[in-house]
Every structure is written in structure tokens, then in C-alpha cells.
Amino acid sequence: MDRGGLKWGEPTTDETATPDGVGRYNHFNEGGASIYWHPNTGAWGIYGDIRKRWAELGWERSYLGYPTSDEDDIDEGGRANSFEHGQIYWWPDTGAIDMRGVVIHYTGFYAHKESDWDQGSGSDEPYAIFSMVAPKVAPYSLRTKVYSGVDDNSSRPDLMELYRGPAWGIGIVVTAMEQDHGDPEKARQKIQSAWVANHEIGKFVMDFIPLVGPILSKLAGALLDDVMPSVGNSLAGFLNMGDDTIGTYAFTLKTKQLVMLATRTPNSVFKGIGYKLQSGMMKRGGAEYRVYLGVVPA
Incomplete structure (x- = not known):
């Protein structure tokens, strides 16, 4: 046999x-x-x-x-x-x-610098929108709260579950925003619509419909490197809705990295925020922001 x-x-x-x-x-x-x-x-x-x-x-x-x-x-x-x-x-x-699987959390937001332009609103209160795609999972998005009273070198620990499931690979694009005249929930919905309609994301999800199990990991790893940067760039230039788009960052997390983060990587702490992953710096108009993620076993 x-x-x-x-x-x-x-x-x-x-x-x-x-x-x-x-x-x-x-x-x-x-x-x-x-x-x-x-x-x-x-x-x-x-x-x-x-x-x-x-x-x-x-x-x-x-x-x-x-x-x-x-x-x-x-x-x-x-x-x-x-x-x-x-x-x-x-x-x-x-x-x-x-x-059982992995759980990815958003664990906090850090403002290295606050924006020096506010469209005349008098306030620049940051928030972040997360867009996720994983094998056999429809693209979706989640939004943090709007953080008030943020100045330079401000830390905002938080906790929000972004993903729970097998570690077959996941792409996460975070978009850092500042509220001026817009509606943060409408901003999330607009990003969600762009995310779902993006051709590259659609190709990524459709390719996996007939497949199950470990084979997803190998195929996801091959596609994520190509899909995530192009999608992140497209979202960065997409918005014009009253709130300021500060920047985007794409996390490309493959199977081994997810498993090692969940089971073998100790937690780090920065300014009261526990994390295992941090974004690159998202900046525009004087604002400089990072977000932090945790990864644990399900």
C-alpha cells in the first residue's frame, strides 16, 4: 500500500x-x-x-x-x-x-507623535482598522475604539480578538486613522468593501475553496507574500472620507511563525502594552503610530 x-x-x-x-x-x-x-x-x-x-x-x-x-x-x-x-x-x-489553533489579539496602540494637522477640527483622535484574510475565511474587518486625549508618546493598551482558527496562514492589514470630520464606522465599512472587492484577495480566497487541511499552509505561504503588499498599498491610497489616513502596515503570518509565536515566543512589553508582534511605523502629517499584536494558543 x-x-x-x-x-x-x-x-x-x-x-x-x-x-x-x-x-x-x-x-x-x-x-x-x-x-x-x-x-x-x-x-x-x-x-x-x-x-x-x-x-x-x-x-x-x-x-x-x-x-x-x-x-x-x-x-x-x-x-x-x-x-x-x-x-x-x-x-x-x-x-x-x-x-487547537491560534488566537491573534490586537493589544494596543502607541502614538510616538500626534498629527500636526487637523483639517480645522481641533482634534486628532487616532483609531485603527484591521482587515483580515485567511484560507477558507471570507475577508473581514474590525475597528478599535477612538482614543481620546492622545499626545506625543501616548500608550493605549487594549484587547480585541482579530482571529481564531488553524495556523494555516493569515494576512492582516492595519490602517491607522485620525478622526476629524468623518465617521469611524463608515470608514471601516468602506475599507471592508474595498477589501472584499480586491481582486488579489478574491483570488486568494477562491483558490482554497476545494482544499482542506495542511495543504492550505503550503499554498497560503506561497500566495501571502504576493497578495499582502499589493493589497496594503491599494488600501493606503483608497480613503477620502473626512478622517485622516495616517498609513497602513501589512502583517504576513505563515504557519511556522504563527505556531512559534503562540507556543515558543515569550511576551514582550512596551509602555504597558503586552505583545508578540509590532507593526512598522505608520506616519503622515507629523503623526507616527504603531500597533501591537498578541498570539496565543486557542
Whole structure:
């Protein structure tokens, strides 16, 4: 038998019922590989260090449940299996890492400098709009609160969930704004419309419709580098709605970076803001702003 490029050899068990009495499995190669089947998930192969980690967790009785994909290639020379309730990722330099998924939070806003132009409004109160796209996820956007009383060197710790799901890759474009005469929610809606209609984003999402599991990681990694900078640039020049557009920054986060940030990277703190990622400087008209993100296991 040849499944996914692995020479399975002779089975070392008969087809056997799992402890729940519903699933079935066979072990191969003296217990080095297995195929597990469940009527709700189908039959999938698992082997090597990923299989070993799943066994340590308790097989299908673990929090992960049954496999829902074969072991497959992911970005940066890694391998992964999907399960009912999570994933196990593996790279040669990390070993097997199990998780339900990742959660990305916006954790704060820092004003290095406030704007020196205000369109006559008398106020420049900053806010940020985040636009997200991930495999098999429709593009969407979220907005922070409008921060009042911001001066030079002002810190605004905050917390807002931006994404929760598998670490197959995600693109995030942040647009830093200052409220003058406009409506921040209308600004978000206008960015959302541009985000959804962008040809590159549409191509990115459509390419993934027939696909599931680890293969998303490898394809997402190849597309994100091309898609995100061009989309970020298009959003930067898009707005003319009464509020000042200070700048944009595109985060391109692939599978290994997401997994390492969530499981192996300690938190940093800047001016009271906990974070694992910071944007580049977004600046215009004297304003200079950064935003900060956290990444944790789901």
C-alpha cells in the first residue's frame, strides 16, 4: 500500500475497533504508522513523530479527536495532520507541536507623535482598522475604539480578538486613522468593501475553496507574500472620507511563525502594552503610530 508517498508495508494489526466502538484502525510497519477511520471523518494516515505525539496525548480519546487529513507538507519543510479539534505540526528543528489553533489579539496602540494637522477640527483622535484574510475565511474587518486625549508618546493598551482558527496562514492589514470630520464606522465599512472587492484577495480566497487541511499552509505561504503588499498599498491610497489616513502596515503570518509565536515566543512589553508582534511605523502629517499584536494558543 502507498498512501501519500509513505510505503506502509504489511499491517501489524488486524483492522481493530477503537475503544469508543465506532472507529477502526490498522497499525503498519511495526507500529510506526497507522490508518484511523471514523464514519464522520473518513480514513486518514498518521505516522512518525506526529503519530507518536498523538499517541502520547491519548490517540482519538485525546482533545484532538480523530484525524481529518493525511500527514502532508506545510510551509518551511514541515508536516502536519488535521484532527477534529486541532492540529499537530512538525518541523525538523521543533518536533511535533499540538494545538487547537491560534488566537491573534490586537493589544494596543502607541502614538510616538500626534498629527500636526487637523483639517480645522481641533482634534486628532487616532483609531485603527484591521482587515483580515485567511484560507477558507471570507475577508473581514474590525475597528478599535477612538482614543481620546492622545499626545506625543501616548500608550493605549487594549484587547480585541482579530482571529481564531488553524495556523494555516493569515494576512492582516492595519490602517491607522485620525478622526476629524468623518465617521469611524463608515470608514471601516468602506475599507471592508474595498477589501472584499480586491481582486488579489478574491483570488486568494477562491483558490482554497476545494482544499482542506495542511495543504492550505503550503499554498497560503506561497500566495501571502504576493497578495499582502499589493493589497496594503491599494488600501493606503483608497480613503477620502473626512478622517485622516495616517498609513497602513501589512502583517504576513505563515504557519511556522504563527505556531512559534503562540507556543515558543515569550511576551514582550512596551509602555504597558503586552505583545508578540509590532507593526512598522505608520506616519503622515507629523503623526507616527504603531500597533501591537498578541498570539496565543486557542
